[in-house]
Amino acid sequence: MMWWEYLLNYLIVFAAGGLICTIAQILIIKTKLTPARILVLFLIGGIVLQAVGVFDFLYKYLGAGISVPIIGFGASLAKGAIYLARTVGFVGAFAGGLVRTAYGVGVAVVASYLVTLFFAPKSK
């Protein structure tokens, strides 16, 4: 790749990620939905995008711009569930999502535990 292709790629990633977060922020301002509901909404959005096969197409162009927001987590869950369902069978559908996302969830649990042991909570 030429240097300007990298530059363009990173600009697209920045703009896409920023735009997705801005849409969520607009939802917060306009609808008074709580952040937890927005997270679940975007997560399910990611699962749907993956299930209908659009996510991989978007990922090809937007890269981390769409995989770093929670949409990517949902897509990863759905990808794992679909993959194991179609290789292992019925029972695979239940395990696949967690199997694929286990790296991230695992490190999040362990790191949260460790950080609690080593740091005192900051006063609000």
Next chain:
Amino acid sequence: MSDNAYVKTRNERYEKYVKAVSPSTSPLRSLFNSFWIGGLTCFIGEGLGDLYALIFPELSVDMISNITSMTLISLAILLTGLGFYDVIGRRGGAGSFLPITGFANAMSSAAMEFKSEGIIFGTSVKMFSIVGPVIVNGVVWSTVAGLLHLIIFGRFGA
């Protein structure tokens, strides 16, 4: 001064006080902040992915994306522990909680906040108090997606 007039001026003074104390982020400013903070997080994610692909050319694309999100999550949790993520979160709005770093921050900040109630009933229980809905809905709806694909498309190679 009648009681009514007193209450009125008191309310006005209270409103003035609230306005002065609460952070003055206009909607437009919060949109701008969530844009650049969310965009920057994704930008860093893309950079880490490219860096790992360069350092470990033998790894598969899936593993690169795994260790990239693991790095982002660890960084966010470390920043939470040091108290820096609060600063980002106060300004970033959706830009700070929608990326995977926000997921990590929600988990670790809940874990830290309830440390005083003990490691088992405080930290371990409350760790999922915010991200619980994400895990539950993620597992349920991804299972549905997997079953639907199995029913519609059948097994690979079958």
